[in-house]
Amino acid sequence: MLPEPEPTVCRALAADLRDAGFTAEALRDSWGAAADDAIARGLRSPAARALGGRTDALAVLGRLLVLGMPQAAASVDEAVVRAGVEGLARLGLVTVAGDEVRPLALVRPQSYADASGSGQWWIASDLDEAALGGPLPEDHVLxxxxxxxxxxxxxxxxxxxxxxxxxxxxxxxxxxxxxxxxxxxxxxxxxxxxxxxxxxxxxxxxxxxxxxxxxxxxxxxxxxxxxxxxxxxxxxxxxxxxxxxxxxxxxxxxxxxxxxxxxxxxxxxxxxxxxxxxxxxxxxxxxxxxxxxxxxxxxxxxxxxxxxxxxxxxxxxxxxxxxxxxxxxxxxxxxxxxxxxxxxxxxxxxxxxxxxxxxxxxxxxxxxxxxxxxxxxxxxxxxxxxGIGTHLAAALEAHDRLVRMDDAGLAASVLVVAPDVTEARHHLPGAEDPTVIELRQGGGFGRALGVDPGLAALVGACDGDLPVGVLVDAIAELLGVDAGALRADLMPRVRELLFTGFLRFA
Incomplete structure (x- = not known):
């Protein structure tokens, strides 16, 4: 059972970690990208080797709390001057044996980003396989x-x-x-x-x-x-x-x-x-x-x-x-x-x-x-x-709007191409017309969608200026096809492009 965390000790430790520059980016810079990736695969020796004999706070805390390696008590006390070794022990993160501080848990920095901005957490959890030197216990907290x-x-x-x-x-x-x-x-x-x-x-x-x-x-x-x-x-x-x-x-x-x-x-x-x-x-x-x-x-x-x-x-x-x-x-x-x-x-x-x-x-x-x-x-x-969460939220919003909208309403809507969408055209050597037209999404689920010339022309024309119905009529005239038939063919696919994020309501 983990001790009940004391707010004052947690605040003290947070201040120590900030002062040490204990961030995911700083640690990655300290031991290198290859060693950082190896930690995720359960290999900690490359990171330890890269730190060498460094005794600064970032190196000491990196070994103790990220790699799960024992450290000298004096070095740890210097690295966490507010919380101290005693504070780490009261939080259940370490135990002290003589002049050595042994980890009981890991505390790893974790960066995050979403539509509202970016930041970083420190996440405590149980020792992993590398620190334990064998299989995990069944009550392991990941x-x-x-x-x-x-x-x-x-x-x-x-x-x-x-x-x-x-x-x-x-x-x-x-x-x-x-x-x-x-x-x-x-x-x-x-x-x-x-x-x-x-x-x-x-x-x-x-x-x-x-x-x-x-x-x-x-x-x-x-x-x-x-x-x-x-x-x-x-x-x-x-x-x-x-x-x-x-x-x-x-x-x-x-x-x-x-x-x-x-x-x-x-x-x-x-x-x-x-x-x-x-x-x-x-x-x-x-x-x-x-x-x-x-x-x-x-x-x-x-x-x-x-x-x-x-x-x-x-x-x-x-x-x-x-x-x-x-x-x-x-x-x-x-x-x-x-x-x-x-x-x-x-x-x-x-x-x-x-x-x-x-x-x-x-x-x-x-x-x-x-x-x-x-x-x-x-x-x-x-x-x-x-930004996948943002993508999901936008898809739900588009779905709810489309459910309330018939094809006449959609034809009257003005649309724009999402900024992460690109188009690729593939031609046979010497051919004037493409054999494949593909729309690709740079965000969201990274979808790739094969389209025909009619839909490609419509997507290309969605610049926030003219309604969909006007664009379809113009494309029908250009392609020499029936406007009503083209509209019946394109409208369900426009709905799909709106849901999946290729197109947006202007």
């Missing part, structure tokens, strides 16, 4: 990883009154939510995780985060929220003996049931117009595609929900098993690796699983009436930028 960064970036950057972070872990989602949500409740089944959430809130000077112990929606029974965010313990884990059940990733259910349970219960806890965002895995079972199963969960929700689900990647059972066995610190060639992989493969075989998808779910309780958004898509490409 720091900021790739999935948590992704979800933080997905959060809508629009104002809301009350938010909920389900499965808070170290508290990164609650911190991110507080940038736009006035009050956040953070829940977890782990008292230690909630201790880290409280510590990180105090360390970063973020107020109005309340922590509650319990599973899924049990701690908030009967309550509703404008925003709900969750990086749930969605990793599919065999329910057999001798397979570690890590609290940070294993929800204790069979297969993808934890994500199904979240989807089934979230609607009752959303206010009208409220939005839930989460990450998840879903199984393709005996020919039933994973996204179709997710659609079934959503359509079966007791509270009708708008839905936008994006599958970002999929893995075969063997690749999935190897990924998560390694994630727990059991590496290929070490005792138990093959046994654990076999346990995963047996579990998948029992349910007829042929593929596991990973992606994002955005669910919204309609402010009024029936759901109007049901979008399920596979986008197996890298995200194009940091």
């Amino acid at each position: 720091g900021v990883g790739g999935a948590s960064l992704t979800l933080a970036g997905l959060q809508l950057p629009t104002a809301a009154a009350r938010g909920l972070d389900v499965g808070a872990g170290c508290g990164i989602q609650a911190l991110r939510a507080r940038a736009h949500v006035r009050q956040v409740v953070a829940t977890d089944i782990s008292p230690r995780a909630l201790g880290f959430t409280r510590l990180n809130a105090l360390l970063n000077g973020v107020e109005a985060i309340e922590t509650r112990l319990g599973s899924l929606f049990e701690p908030v029974a009967g309550e509703q929220f404008d925003r709900i965010v969750s990086n749930p313990p969605f990793v599919i884990t065999p329910r057999v003996a001798d397979v570690p059940a890590y609290e940070y990733r294993d929800g204790g259910m069979v297969g993808d049931d934890v994500v199904a349970a979240f989807v089934g219960g979230v609607g009752a806890h959303l206010t009208p117009g409220g939005v839930a965002q989460l990450l998840g895995n879903w199984e393709t079972r005996e020919g039933a595609a994973g996204l179709d199963r997710v659609r079934g969960w959503i359509e079966g929700s007791p509270v009708p929900l708008d839905a936008w689900v994006v599958e970002r990647e999929s893995l075969d059972p063997l690749s999935y098993a190897e990924l998560w066995v390694r994630d727990g610190g059991t590496l290929p060639g070490t005792p138990g690796f093959a046994r654990l992989v076999d346990a995963w493969l047996d579990d998948f075989a029992d349910r007829g699983v042929t593929e596991v998808g990973f992606g994002y779910l955005l669910l919204r309780r309609p402010a009024e009436g029936a759901p109007t958004l049901a979008r399920y898509e596979r986008l197996h490409t890298a995200l194009a930028g940091d």
Whole structure:
């Protein structure tokens, strides 16, 4: 159990970290980009070698709190003159053995940026595999990883009154939510995780985060929220003996049931117009595609929900098993690796699983009436930028506007091309006309879309001057085609371009 964090000690430590220049950028500059990237892969020796014998505060704190390496007590006292070694110990971050300070937790700086600006947090979490020198304990509290960064970036950057972070872990989602949500409740089944959430809130000077112990929606029974965010313990884990059940990733259910349970219960806890965002895995079972199963969960929700689900990647059972066995610190060639992989493969075989998808779910309780958004898509490409939350918010706004607008209203609208959109034309050698015209998106999901000459001409003409209907009529005359037929063909595709962010209302 982590000690209850003392506000005065947290403020003192924050001041020490600021004075030391303890930022992600400063540390990366100190030990180099290659060593910094190696830390994420569990290799700390390149960074330690780069620091050499440096005894300045940044180097001492980098070794102690980022790499998880013991340091001389005198050096640590000089690095944290306000909090002191005693303060670090009272926060549960270190223990003292003679003249040596040994880390009990990590504190790593984490930069962030969204539409409202940029900044940096210090995020405390448990020691990783490199610092422990072996597999993680089952009650391990994870720091900021790739999935948590992704979800933080997905959060809508629009104002809301009350938010909920389900499965808070170290508290990164609650911190991110507080940038736009006035009050956040953070829940977890782990008292230690909630201790880290409280510590990180105090360390970063973020107020109005309340922590509650319990599973899924049990701690908030009967309550509703404008925003709900969750990086749930969605990793599919065999329910057999001798397979570690890590609290940070294993929800204790069979297969993808934890994500199904979240989807089934979230609607009752959303206010009208409220939005839930989460990450998840879903199984393709005996020919039933994973996204179709997710659609079934959503359509079966007791509270009708708008839905936008994006599958970002999929893995075969063997690749999935190897990924998560390694994630727990059991590496290929070490005792138990093959046994654990076999346990995963047996579990998948029992349910007829042929593929596991990973992606994002955005669910919204309609402010009024029936759901109007049901979008399920596979986008197996890298995200194009940091502003994905802004992109999602703009897409929802465009959708809501388009739902209320018939084709006559759309024809009367004036549109502009989004500034991140480019066009590529591919010609056969010597050919005058292109064989392929492609629109590419520099932000959002980085979509690439093949278009025909009519749609390409319309997009190119959307400069905020003339209405869509006038442009379509002019293009029809230029191409020598029927204007009514061209309008019927283009209007649904213009709606799609508005939703996906290629076009915007002027």
